[in-house]
Amino acid sequence: MKGKFDTLIDQDTPVLIDFYADWCGPCQAMTPVFKEVAAKYEGKVKIIKIDVDKNQPLAQRFGIRSIPTMMLFKQGKELWKKAGMMTGRELSQLLDQAI
Template sequence: MMSTFSEIIQKKEPVLVDFFATWCQPCTVLAPVLKEVKDTLGEAVHIIKIDVDKNQSLAATYQIRSVPTMMLFKDGQQLWRHSGLISKEELITIIRAHKK
């Protein structure tokens, strides 16, 4: 069964949402960084990728103007947002800071 976006962001653990596009070069660079973050944090974080071209209404709802844009949610609340590239270390620090 497919969960809806609003169901996914209601989780108790932080949910990192990566709004990306297949044609976006920085998005391609970010993909392995997100995998490393997931490998490091495991079950402590959920990471979902949203293709802005396939999910235009969702991208519009969250006013995604540039890709990649990452957002961190927990219990349905947006805790953090960042557009552009970010290091694995920075991302892990931010997720851990919001885990409490």
């Protein structure tokens, strides 16, 4: 039986996961970027934020060693994974390639 997370990423719509923590400065700096991207890709990409402190098993499952880390999934498959900060333009370019 699939877990909630696996069901979430196993869909035709791409799912962008942001692994973050509340205490992480670079993660907080990414907030406006995610808001911009969420507005631009509304209905085309789902964006989910996962707090690594509250979801340690999930962070371990995907080998999250630094934050922020973004991962993009489509139909249950990992399309890409990127650690560190990104600009809205960089993130948009990666999403455009995946859609």
